[in-house]
Amino acid sequence: MAVDTHKTPPADTPPDSALQRQIAGLDALELAGATTRGRALRIWSSAWPKLGAIVLGLLVWQAVVWSGWKEPWVLPGPADVFPELWKRIEDGSLAESTATTMQRAVVGFAVSVAIGTLIGAAVARVRVLRAAFGSLITGLQTLPSIVWLPFAVLLFNISESAILFVVVLGAAPSIANGLISGVDYIPPILQRAGRVMGLRGLNMYRHLILPATLPAFVSGLKQGWAFAWRSLMAGELIVNFGRKSLGAQLGTDRDVNDAAGLIATMIVILVIGILVDVAFGAADRSLRRRWGLDGS
Amino acid sequence: MSQALQAAPGRTAAAVRLDGVSKAFGSGAGALLALDNVSLDVRPGEFVCLLGASGCGKSTLLNLVADLDRPSAGTIDTGGARVALMFQEPALFPWLTVTGNLELALKMRGVPRSERRGRAADLLTSVHLDGFAKKRPHQLSGGMRQRVALARALALTVDEKDPDTGTVLLMDEPFGALDAMTRDLLHDEIERIWRERGLTVLFVTHNVREAVRLGDRVVLLSSRPGRVVEEFPVPMERPRRIDSTEVATLAGTITDRLREEVGRHGR
Numbered sequence: 001m002a003v004d005t006h007k008t009p010p011a012d013t014p015p016d017s018a019l020q021r022q023i024a025g026l027d028a029l030e031l032a033g034a035t036t037r038g039r040a041l042r043i044w045s046s047a048w049p050k051l052g053a054i055v056l057g058l059l060v061w062q063a064v065v066w067s068g069w070k071e072p073w074v075l076p077g078p079a080d081v082f083p084e085l086w087k088r089i090e091d092g093s094l095a096e097s098t099a100t101t102m103q104r105a106v107v108g109f110a111v112s113v114a115i116g117t118l119i120g121a122a123v124a125r126v127r128v129l130r131a132a133f134g135s136l137i138t139g140l141q142t143l144p145s146i147v148w149l150p151f152a153v154l155l156f157n158i159s160e161s162a163i164l165f166v167v168v169l170g171a172a173p174s175i176a177n178g179l180i181s182g183v184d185y186i187p188p189i190l191q192r193a194g195r196v197m198g199l200r201g202l203n204m205y206r207h208l209i210l211p212a213t214l215p216a217f218v219s220g221l222k223q224g225w226a227f228a229w230r231s232l233m234a235g236e237l238i239v240n241f242g243r244k245s246l247g248a249q250l251g252t253d254r255d256v257n258d259a260a261g262l263i264a265t266m267i268v269i270l271v272i273g274i275l276v277d278v279a280f281g282a283a284d285r286s287l288r289r290r291w292g293l294d295g296s
Numbered sequence: 297m298s299q300a301l302q303a304a305p306g307r308t309a310a311a312v313r314l315d316g317v318s319k320a321f322g323s324g325a326g327a328l329l330a331l332d333n334v335s336l337d338v339r340p341g342e343f344v345c346l347l348g349a350s351g352c353g354k355s356t357l358l359n360l361v362a363d364l365d366r367p368s369a370g371t372i373d374t375g376g377a378r379v380a381l382m383f384q385e386p387a388l389f390p391w392l393t394v395t396g397n398l399e400l401a402l403k404m405r406g407v408p409r410s411e412r413r414g415r416a417a418d419l420l421t422s423v424h425l426d427g428f429a430k431k432r433p434h435q436l437s438g439g440m441r442q443r444v445a446l447a448r449a450l451a452l453t454v455d456e457k458d459p460d461t462g463t464v465l466l467m468d469e470p471f472g473a474l475d476a477m478t479r480d481l482l483h484d485e486i487e488r489i490w491r492e493r494g495l496t497v498l499f500v501t502h503n504v505r506e507a508v509r510l511g512d513r514v515v516l517l518s519s520r521p522g523r524v525v526e527e528f529p530v531p532m533e534r535p536r537r538i539d540s541t542e543v544a545t546l547a548g549t550i551t552d553r554l555r556e557e558v559g560r561h562g563r
Contacts, residue, residue, distance in 0.1 A: 019484050023424050026478060030437035193387035195364055196380065197452060198404045207400060211391040291390040292434020 076260045085264035093244070094268065100245040101236065102272075104160070108167030109228050115168060116175025116224060123176065124183035134180070137173050145170030145231040149238055163235035170231030171224040178220010182213030215287050222280035229273050246272075310337040311377060311462050311496040312361060317370035318521075319356050330356045332521035333370070340462055343490055343497045345511035347504060347550065349558045353522030354500040358466045361498065377462035377496070378405070380452035384469040386441035388433040394420070394444050395429035401451035415454070419447040422489060439478035442470060443485070453495070465490075467499045471506070480538060483509055487535060504547045504554065509538040514550060518557050525557055 058078050065077035072080070088094040123129045123137065148166045156162040186209065194208040236247020246269050253262035287293075319331040330353040338344050348354055359365045360372055362381045388397050398416035407415060420426055423443040433441055453463035470486075471479040487510065490497055501507050507514045514528040528550055532542045 019481065019488070020424050023481050023485070026481060027437065027440055030439070031435075187387075189383060189385050189387045190389065192364070192383070193389075196362060197401055203404070208389070211389070214391065290432060292432060293390070 073257070074259055076263065080260045081263045081267070084258075084260040085267065088261070088264060097244040097246050097249050098268065098272070100243060101232065101247065104163060104167070104236070104245070105228065105232055108164050108232060109171060109225060111164065112168045112171035112224055112228055113175055113221065116172040116220070117179060119172065120176035120179030120220075121183075124180045130180075137176050137180070140169070140173040141177055141227075145227065146234040146238075149234060152235075153239060158239050158241045162239045163232065166231045166235045167228050171228035174224040174227055175217075175220045178217050178223065179213060182216030182220075183209065185216065186212040215284070215291065215293060218280070218284045218287060222277065222284060225276055225280055226273070229276070233269060309340070309375065310373070311340040311342070311375065312336070312338040312464055312498060313371075313373045313375075314357075314361070315371045315373070317357075317360065317367045317372060319353065319360060319365070320368045329521040331360075331367075332523050334517075334522060334524055335370075336515060336524060338464075338496055338498060340496055341494050343487075343499065343510060343512045345507035345514045346498065346500045346517060347502065347507045347514055347554065348517035348522065349502065349519050349554065352517040352519040354517065355468055357522065358468050358498065358500060361464070362466055374464055375462060377464045378453050379464045379466060380449040381466040382445055382449040382468065382470050384472045386433065386438075386445040388441060388444055388448070390433055392432075393429065394425070394431050394433065394436070397433070397444060398448055398451050401448045402454060405452060405454045407454060416447075416451070419450055420444075422450070422492075423447045423485065437478075439474055439482065442474060442482065446470070446486070446489070450489070450493070453493075462496060463493070464496045464498065467497065469501055470499075472501070472503070479506070483538065484535070486510065504551050505538050505543060508543045508547045508550065509536050516550065516553060516557070519561060526553060 062077050062079075065072065065075055069075070085094075119133075119137070123133050145166050148169050149162075152162040152165040156165060190208065190212060194204060199208055233247045233250075236245045237250055240248045240251055242248075246265060249265045250262060250269075253259075253265060314334055314336045317331055317334045318329065321328045321330060334357065336344075346354055346357065356365070358381060360367050361374065362379050364381075388394075389400070392400060395413065395416045398419055399412040402412045402415055403409070417426070417429060420429055423446055425440060425443055425447070428436065428440065428444075433444065436444065449465055449467075453465060467486075471482050474482065483506070486497075489495070499507070499510060504514075508530055511530050514530060516525045516528065517523065518525045528546065530546065532540075532546075536543050
């Protein structure tokens with residue numbers, strides 16, 4: 001560390017090297033006490049309650065089956081459902097329907113992101129659009145997307161487009177809203193700092209508005225995904241034109257009274273939903289942790 | 297700045313010259329006059345403290361000098377100097393590392409990419425923060441963040457195209473949110489950096505002792521609207537201690553004058 005000694009230190013205040021030492025000491029004192037736990041311990045401490053919850057859920061399920069509340073062919077227990085699930089994994093039928101469903105989910109979500117981002121950006125930055133469409137977007141968010149289904153079928157018949165339509169209408173408003181609230185809550189002091197630095201126009205977007213909006217945008221994506229997944233399941237269940245998918249499988253299993261298969265499919269749908277949500281949640285949290293937004 | 301006023305012959309050129317500056321917000325009967333006919337010359341290399349109670353338009357004044365806003369009347373001339381502004385909050389970008397914040401400022405001042413990392417490291421050394429380049433702002437203490445903000449302000453005084461123009465550092469209560477211990481150390485820091493870099497500093501505060509501790513001159517502003525009430529040269533030799541008798545005596549005089557000014561609003 002280079003110490004500035006070429007000036008004679010004045011009598012009354014600490015010389016620069018002493019000043020430097022005092023400042024370093026204060027820094028060390030203020031930063032002390034921030035310890036982080038090991039990674040393995042962190043993962044374990046967040047994993048065991050979840051494992052416990054799964055075990056508890058299975059136990060309750062089994063207990064209800066054992067109580068004889070419903071006939072076993074209406075409500076089979078885990079011992080019937082998991083072998084059925086394994087059978088479907090082995091014969092490839094689960095992979096086929098999951099592939100169709102995930103393909104629709106990815107396409108639908110991608111279109112939702114594109115449309116939601118465009119609309120969100122326009123509404124956030126243009127005052128007239130905000131006044132015109134701001135509350136409409138919030139309203140659309142609360143409208144269950146299954147309400148759109150009959151209309152979608154009228155517009156597009158029983159087709160892929162009908163499913164895509166409800167998925168996009170389910171997800172895009174949340175994504176747009178995430179972006180809008182992100183832009184709204186950029187701290188004014190950062191905008192002032194940006195202007196002092198000379199950020200204007202495109203630079204302002206690139207170096208300030210886009211990054212500052214990111215956490216709210218990711219939260220919007222997470223919520224948008226949840227809505228997209230719900231809408232997709234509703235769409236696949238109702239708009240069934242013979243292509244195998246997870247939602248269509250639910251209908252098929254009910255039609256042939258295959259309760260074990262039905263519950264197996266539900267478990268798959270639940271697990272996929274949870275996994276994607278966890279992925280978004282992890283992205284969200286790592287962003288907030290890196291930015292120091294998590295209050296630590 | 298708009299039209300650069302030529303310094304009249306026989307007068308020393310000022311680094312910052314405010315001439316009859318007024319600023320009103322709004323218009324008509326509801327207009328609020330924030331600054332009223334403020335004239336002030338700051339010599340190159342001078343450390344001037346602006347002192348006033350709430351509503352004296354301190355922040356408005358700095359915004360005008362930093363060209364973030366336009367005066368309603370009067371002229372402001374900074375002679376083409378580069379102006380950096382530092383706030384009470386560090387206002388660092390949380391998505392960038394410490395060095396990233398400094399490099400963005402350097403980029404906006406036209407420093408080529410290859411030099412930014414090294415220049416940022418030099419700036420960090422000058423605020424005694426070597427080794428913290430890769431940290432995020434939230435990982436630092438309040439005082440350290442404010443030093444990064446100071447380094448960023450210093451980065452903004454850089455001009456690649458014209459390295460010889462003057463530099464003006466505007467500080468808006470920069471240490472107001474810090475504890476007394478940290479603030480005292482930062483007084484020593486800012487004084488050292490000001491001396492080493494030959495900066496012109498316009499420092500806004502409501503802390504009278506701080507103003508006397510740091511300023512070559514303390515300019516007292518009235519409130520609603522802001523006007524220059526009186527100027528106090530600070531004759532004591534540097535470096536001063538904030539708890540010395542001389543500082544306390546002058547601070548007492550200025551405080552009396554400030555209270556008198558504030559009292560006029562009590563009726």
